Amino acid sequence: MNPRLTMATASRVMRQVRHDHRTIVLLIVVPCVLLGLLAWIFNNTPVFDALGAPLLGVFPFVVMFLVTSVTTLRERQSGTLERLLTLPLAKADLIAGYAIAFGALAALQALIATGFSLWVLGLNVAGPAWLLVLVAVVDAVLGSTLGLFVSAFATSEFQAVQFMPAFVLPQFLLCGLLIPRDELPDVLRVISDFLPLSYAVDAMRTITVQSSATGEVAGDVLIVLAFALGAIALGAATLRRRTP
Amino acid sequence: MMNGGGGSPAIAVHDLRVIRGGRAVIPGLTLSVPRGQVVGLLGPNGCGKTTLMRCVMGVQKIAGGTVEVLGRPAGSKPLRDRVGYVTQASSVYTDLSVAENLSYFAAVLKIPRRKVDAEVARVMGLVDLTDWAGWRVGALSGGQESRVTLGAALLGTPEMLVLDEPTVGLDPVLRRDLWDLFRTLSSQGVTLLVSSHVMDEAGRCDRLLLMREGVMLADDTPAGVLAATGAPDVEAAFLSLVDRAAEQAERPSGESAEVG
Numbered sequence: 001m002n003p004r005l006t007m008a009t010a011s012r013v014m015r016q017v018r019h020d021h022r023t024i025v026l027l028i029v030v031p032c033v034l035l036g037l038l039a040w041i042f043n044n045t046p047v048f049d050a051l052g053a054p055l056l057g058v059f060p061f062v063v064m065f066l067v068t069s070v071t072t073l074r075e076r077q078s079g080t081l082e083r084l085l086t087l088p089l090a091k092a093d094l095i096a097g098y099a100i101a102f103g104a105l106a107a108l109q110a111l112i113a114t115g116f117s118l119w120v121l122g123l124n125v126a127g128p129a130w131l132l133v134l135v136a137v138v139d140a141v142l143g144s145t146l147g148l149f150v151s152a153f154a155t156s157e158f159q160a161v162q163f164m165p166a167f168v169l170p171q172f173l174l175c176g177l178l179i180p181r182d183e184l185p186d187v188l189r190v191i192s193d194f195l196p197l198s199y200a201v202d203a204m205r206t207i208t209v210q211s212s213a214t215g216e217v218a219g220d221v222l223i224v225l226a227f228a229l230g231a232i233a234l235g236a237a238t239l240r241r242r243t244p
Numbered sequence: 245m246m247n248g249g250g251g252s253p254a255i256a257v258h259d260l261r262v263i264r265g266g267r268a269v270i271p272g273l274t275l276s277v278p279r280g281q282v283v284g285l286l287g288p289n290g291c292g293k294t295t296l297m298r299c300v301m302g303v304q305k306i307a308g309g310t311v312e313v314l315g316r317p318a319g320s321k322p323l324r325d326r327v328g329y330v331t332q333a334s335s336v337y338t339d340l341s342v343a344e345n346l347s348y349f350a351a352v353l354k355i356p357r358r359k360v361d362a363e364v365a366r367v368m369g370l371v372d373l374t375d376w377a378g379w380r381v382g383a384l385s386g387g388q389e390s391r392v393t394l395g396a397a398l399l400g401t402p403e404m405l406v407l408d409e410p411t412v413g414l415d416p417v418l419r420r421d422l423w424d425l426f427r428t429l430s431s432q433g434v435t436l437l438v439s440s441h442v443m444d445e446a447g448r449c450d451r452l453l454l455m456r457e458g459v460m461l462a463d464d465t466p467a468g469v470l471a472a473t474g475a476p477d478v479e480a481a482f483l484s485l486v487d488r489a490a491e492q493a494e495r496p497s498g499e500s501a502e503v504g
Contacts, residue, residue, distance in 0.1 A: 008351035016339045019380065079335030083396070086301050087352045088324040241319060242305045244264060 001092040009089070009097025010104075013071070017105060023067070027105065031059040031113040039121040052123040053204040054177055056114055056132055060106045060140035061197060062168055068102055068147030069160045076151065085241045094239065095232055099144055106140025107133070127207035131217060135207065138224050139200045145231035146196075152238030171197035176205070196227035252315035254279040254404055254435040255300055260309035262295050262458075269295050270458040272309070277437060277451075279314075282430045284449030285439040286482070292458040293439040294332065297408050300437065301329050314403060325353050328397030328405045332412070336392050338382035342373050345381060349396040363399060370425060371395040387414045394422070404435040411440065423448045446478035454482050461485040 154160040174192040203220035255277035298304035302319010311318035475481035
């Protein structure tokens, strides 16, 4: 691994995204619109305060999963990946480059969505705002790394998009947003213990209700990061120099 | 077989076998390509040209045999900045500009940072895209796009170029210019392995490999191929070699069907 190659890859990916204005607008505006809609629907109820922060963690996860899986699938199919693997670029440089680029994009998205929720929509959370942003960025990185991994199993962009409901919706159903995880049927609760989004949402819930639970949040964040690292390792294993 | 130049040959293939989808695409190939020449790899679509080139680049899973490039195992680390590769797909980023693409690949090749701009400018000159430097590749014509791909392979002056159908879909003027470029590179000592299914490009090569169904029908100079078959042009020579191989295959297992 070589820092210059990692950063060159990250800035190349960012340039690609920057040329695509519509994607940037969608990335930034859609979470804000959805959160705004939620706040409006649950106007004058405590529901938005309860769900707002967890959703701030879910949106970047979903969006980055989609963006990364389609982008890397394109890289696999356009022949650029095959070319890169014949050059002095380590697989780790490629994956870390992607993670950095999409992590930065996710940070931007998280900053804007969090600011919008706190100051425009009036979201009340007990914990500090920076922690919301941090957890959102980590969730986004998790989405990126999972997207990178599953793109190996898609042979078309249609399939890559279908992986979103297949991989993400079950996690969404079981992550504790619909009902708290300890009220789930036993089997489902155990399953939810093995899904990364559960910890992302746990962290956001803790921030929502406790003002000084940084340690507890850090534990959840570390678990999410561990899942992300696992996905990176699996993703690297799917990048093969020699293919049939 | 003769090897031009000193040291190891540019490409040394020994008893290479490749199986794809349960079929032996290359059933057992031995081959040596001398350094510093333009070698044309010719044959019909689906004959195994791309597979062979992928073996040379070390990106093809092989079932047996060895492939050495510039004296080292194909695809090994020391080769990765010494061999340029152009695939049939354009393999550049269509959402980046010409200069952005080349700068990225220059960085990946570890060309020193302060030299990147000069190297990118040099290569854009070689493939005649200087006026298009700021254009998004996706907005260029197909011919221009394939020249961006070629340009990326020329960065850092590799010792060998593996070009898979680099002239397909190009107009005659552009094709001539590219072949002139290949000749210039070869005169500077670069080895070029160029595939084509257009037989009339054969005359521009120093050496020809005629391939069919994973088997080399001929490995000779263009003049040698014509003399051996008595055919007026390479296309006719190819057809006569195909017939000859078919005749030999019909005979009960006697002589080998290989033509040297």
